[in-house]
Amino acid sequence: MDEKNFEKLLLSVSKPGRYSGGEVGSVYKDNKEKLVRFALCFPDSYEIGMSHLGVKILYSVLNDRDDTWCERVFAPWGDFEEVMRQNNIPLFALESRDSVKDFDIIGFSLMYEMCYTTVLNMLDLAGIPVYAKDRNELFNIVVAGGACTYNPEPLADFIDIFMIGEGEELICELTALYKKFKDERKTKAEFLQAAAQIKGLYVPSLYKVTYNQDGTIQSFEPQGGAPKTVQKRIIKDLDSAPYPQMFVMPYCETVFDRATAEIFRGCIRGCRFCQAGFVYRPVREKSADTIIKQSAQLCENTGYEELSLLSLSTSDHSQIEPLLSGLYDYAQENKISLSLPSLRIDNFSDDLLKKISGIRKTGLTFAPEAGTQRLRDAINKNITEEDIFKSCKMAFMGGYTSVKLYFMLGLPTETDEDIIGIADLAQRILDLFYSLEDRPKGKSPSITISVACFIPKPFTPFEFAAQNSKEELQRKQQLLLASVHSKKIRVNYHDSSTSYIEAVLAKGNRNLCDVVYKAFKNGANLDGWSEYYKPEAWQKAFEECGVDPLFFSGREIPTDEINPWDFIDIGVTKKYLISEYQKAKQGTTTPNCRKRCSYCGARCFNAGICKEGENKCSK
Ligand code: SF4
Structure with missing residues (x-):
C-alpha cells in the first residue's frame, strides 16, 4: 500500500x-x-x-x-x-x-x-x-x-x-x-x-x-x-493461565482504555435468563495474590493510571476483602485510580468500607431485573427488596444521590403487575431518599430505570421460552412509561427491533445462513449500531429465503425437541435446564453454588467451585 x-x-x-x-x-x-x-x-x-x-x-x-x-x-x-x-x-x-x-x-x-x-x-x-x-x-x-x-x-x-x-x-x-x-x-x-x-x-x-x-x-x-x-474447553486453573503483561495502547479514545484485572470466570448465581451464568460454569477464581501481582505488572508496563476489575459479579469473589484491600493499598502507593463496579457492600467490614468509600464515587447500580419478588423468584434473581433498600440507604447516607436500576421486559411468566412493579420500586427508592434525615443535603436524587428486552438464549433454562412479539414489547414499554409518576425517575429502553433479530439468530439453525447472507447482500452491516441497523434488509432477507423468523424466537420449544445447539456439551445438562425451567414456572428458586450444589452437571470438569465440598457429578 x-x-x-x-x-x-x-x-x-x-x-x-x-x-x-x-x-x-x-x-x-x-x-x-x-x-x-x-x-x-x-x-x-x-x-x-x-x-x-x-x-x-x-x-x-x-x-x-x-x-x-x-x-x-x-x-x-x-x-x-x-x-x-x-x-x-x-x-x-x-x-x-x-x-x-x-x-x-x-x-x-x-x-x-x-x-x-x-x-x-x-x-x-x-x-x-x-x-x-x-x-x-x-x-x-x-x-x-x-x-x-x-x-x-x-x-x-x-x-x-x-x-x-x-x-x-x-x-x-x-x-x-x-x-x-x-x-x-x-x-x-x-x-x-x-x-x-x-x-x-x-x-x-x-x-x-x-x-x-x-x-x-x-x-x-x-x-x-x-x-x-x-x-466446551475451559481453563481449569486461572492462577497459572497466561495473562497479558502488556496491552496495545490505542491512539484514539476507546470504550475502556485502562488496565483490567480479570478476577474470576463463571458465576455462582444461576439467573435463569443469563447465558454467561451457565456456559462459563464452573466458577474458577484467581487468588487475590495473583490478581494483585498481575495488576501491578500491567500498570507498570502500560503506564496506565486506572485499573478496573472484571468478572460477572465482583462481590462474589470469595477473597473479596483481602483482594480489595490489597489492590487499594497498591493503588494508593502508586497513584493508580481504582475503578470498581457496583458492589454488594452490605457484608463488608467497616475498615474496608472506609477504604473504598474514597474511590466509589460513581452512581449506584442494581440489577433487580424484575419489578416484583414473584418474578425475581421465577428468574432466580436472588436479590430481595430488603437487599436493595438496605444498600440504597447506606449509599444515600454515604453521599450518593443517583441510582441506576436495570430491568428486563418480556421475561417468561411476566404480567402487567410486574411491569407496574418496576415503576413502583423506583418510586419507593425515591421516597426512601426523602425519608432519611441524614440524606445528602441540597442535592436532588435521580433514579434511572434502564430496560432491555428479554432474549431467550441457548443453554439457559429459558432457551425453551418464546420471546414476546415486537408489538407486545412496545405495549409493555408504554405501560411502564405510563406507570412512572415522578420527573426524578427516568426510563431508558433498548430497541425491541434489534432484540427480535438477536433472538432469532441466537436460537436459529443452519437454515438461517442464507438469511444472514441475503441480509448482508441487502446492505446489513454493523447491525449493533442504531445508525447502521437496517430492519428492512433483514425483513427482505427472511422473505427471500421463505424463512419465518418467529419459528425460532416466537414459539415455546417442547423440551424433547432437538435444538440446533444440543450437540454441544457445556457441562450443565439439558435435564438440569428443563428442571430449572419448570421451577421458574412454579416460581421456586435454586440456591447459589456456594450455598449448595444443585448438581447441574458442570462438576464433570473437576474444576473451581465444583471441586470444593462434597459436590458430585450428576451426569
Ligand atoms: S455442579 Fe454444583 S457447584 Fe458446580 S456449577 Fe453446578 S451447581 Fe454449581
Missing part, C-alpha cells in the same frame, strides 16, 4: 487512529513468510474491539508462540469502508497492513449475534469468498470463537472451524495443527478432519442435519469420524 496515498486517505475519514496501526504494545515479527499468519478479527469498531479483554488475551497468547504472528483487524466504520471500496483497498491487518487475504488463519471473535453480517462484510472486503465451500485451499482458514459459538449454526456455512469455550489453550492447539499440516502439504479436508478430533473444535461441514416436515430438526449426525458431541 502506498504510504503517502494511504495517509491522505486516512485524513479524509473520521478517527484515522482506528486504522493507522503503530500503537505502543503492537507486536511485529520478522521472517513473516515462515510464520503462521493469524488475523485476529473483531467484527465491530476499533473502539469496541480494543476494549475487549478476550482479544488482548489471545493476541498475547498467539504472539508468545515463536511460530506465529498474530495481528489485529477491526471492522471499518462506514466512511472508511467507502474509501476502501472506492480505492480497491482490501481489508488489512493493523500491524503489517497486509491484506487479510494473505493470512493463514482468519479468526473472528463473536460476542454478539448482531455482528454476523459484519463478519461476512469483512470477508468480502478482504476479497475472500464468504461461503466455506468456496474456499478449498489449506489457507485462509476461517475460525470463530466467543460467546455466540454456543449456537454456531446460523454461521455454519461460512466458518470452517468454531472454537467452543475458552480459547487460550485451544487456539494454540489449532495453530500448531495448522502449522504441521501446512508443512506436510496436507489438504484442507485432511486438516478439518484432524481438527474435529481436538476437544472443543467444531467443524460444521462434518455434520449432516436432516429436518422434519414442520422444520424441526430430525437428526444431527457427524460424518467422517467427527465426534457426536463437542465438549
